[in-house]
Amino acid sequence: AQTVTQSQPEMSVQEAETVTLSCTYDTSESDYYLFWYKQPPSRQMILVIRQEAYKQQNATENRFSVNFQKAAKSFSLKISDSQLGDAAMYFCAYGGTSYGKLTFGQGTILTVHP
Amino acid sequence: DTGVSQDPRHKITKRGQNVTFRCDPISEHNRLYWYRQTLGQGPEFLTYFQNEAQLEKSRLLSDRFSAERPKGSFSTLEIQRTEQGDSAMYLCASSPTTGYYGYTFGSGTRLTVV
Numbered sequence: 001a002q003t004v005t006q007s008q009p010e011m012s013v014q015e016a017e018t019v020t021l022s023c024t025y026d027t028s029e030s031d032y033y034l035f036w037y038k039q040p041p042s043r044q045m046i047l048v049i050r051q052e053a054y055k056q057q058n059a060t061e062n063r064f065s066v067n068f069q070k071a072a073k074s075f076s077l078k079i080s081d082s083q084l085g086d087a088a089m090y091f092c093a094y095g096g097t098s099y100g101k102l103t104f105g106q107g108t109i110l111t112v113h114p
Numbered sequence: 115d116t117g118v119s120q121d122p123r124h125k126i127t128k129r130g131q132n133v134t135f136r137c138d139p140i141s142e143h144n145r146l147y148w149y150r151q152t153l154g155q156g157p158e159f160l161t162y163f164q165n166e167a168q169l170e171k172s173r174l175l176s177d178r179f180s181a182e183r184p185k186g187s188f189s190t191l192e193i194q195r196t197e198q199g200d201s202a203m204y205l206c207a208s209s210p211t212t213g214y215y216g217y218t219f220g221s222g223t224r225l226t227v228v
Contacts, residue, residue, distance in 0.1 A: 004156075033214050045157070045205065045219040091156050095214050100170060101147065102217075104156030 002027045002094050006105035013082045014113050020067075021077045021108050023092030033095040034068065035102065036077045040088040048090070051075065079110075087112045118220035120206050126226045127196055134192045135223045139208030143216065146189050148181055149205040150174065151222070157205055163189060164211065196227045 003026045013019035025034070036048040051059045051068050058066050063083075067076045079086055092105040119138040127133050139146045145164050149157035160179070161171045165186035175181075178196075183189040193200055203224050209217040 035214070044221040045207075047217070050214065093156075099209070099211070099213055100145070100162055101159040101172075102157075103159070107154070107156050 002029075002032075002096070002103045004092050004094050004103050004105040006092055006108050008108045009106070010109045010111070012111040012113060013079070015084060016081055018078060018080045019082055019110065021079075021090055021092075021110070023075045023077070023105055025073050025075065025092070025094050027073070027094065027096075029096055031097050033097075034066075034075045035093040035095065036064070036066070036075075037091045037093060037104075038086075038088045039091065039107075045091070049077065082112050084112050084114060086110060118206055118208050118218050120204075120220040120223050122223055123221065124224045124226075126228060129196055129198060129227055131196055132192065132194045133196060133225060134190050135204055135206075135225075136188060136190050137206030137208075137220060138188045139206070140216070140218055141187075142210070143208035143218075144186070144211040145209045146183055147207040147209075148189070148191050149207065151203040151205055153202075160191075193225075196225075198227045201225055201227045 005024050032053045034051045037045045038048050039045050049061045049064050063080045065078045089107045091107050093102040095102050121136045147162040148160040151157040160175050161181050163183040178194045181191045203222040205222045206220045
């Protein structure tokens with residue numbers, strides 16, 4: 001079974017600065033997908049960024065980028081130029097090639113200080 | 115059709131009562147998923163449907179839980195004889211059959227068992 005671990009329960013960052021959230025996972029599959037989701041308080045889960053394991057190039061979406069290290073089974077999220085609206089719970093998730101369920105980590109609460 | 119809709123948003127019930135939640139997916143999505151999220155934790159997969167067929171069930175889905183998607187459109191999740199441990203956010207998501215593009219979560223139903 002796949003597992004996803006987020007070892008940082010909480011992180012904080014000053015507005016306009018950069019923060020990196022960590023995620024490691026375990027799988028025996030060679031092809032899979034990794035995701036970062038954002039969940040603001042009492043609001044729905046929103047996809048931040050997606051990485052396909054067969055792609056060596058790290059995914060980037062505006063201020064959000066990942067550092068995908070397949071051999072190390074590591075998938076970190078870097079948020080540049082942090083904004084107050086980035087404050088939320090962030091979840092790392094794993095999806096297999098059956099395109100079914102996602103396996104989530106425990107989450108990291110991100111606080112952005114003005 | 116702008117997203118995944120869940121009803122009700124909040125439900126408070128007494129221990130031992132039965133509750134039913136509804137999820138309306140994005141209309142063109144064949145797959146529908148149920149997750150459970152306890153406070154401060156990541157979502158845990160419960161079950162998913164492709165059209166009306168229930169393809170996978172988690173061992174978390176005890177005998178007191180049942181999910182249906184009778185016509186391949188909306189889905190219901192019923193919990194019988196609720197227990198305090200059932201208190202959680204129940205999330206629904208939907209996606210196309212292939213790939214994770216468009217995998218969309220609803221806002222969830224928060225269940226409190228008193």
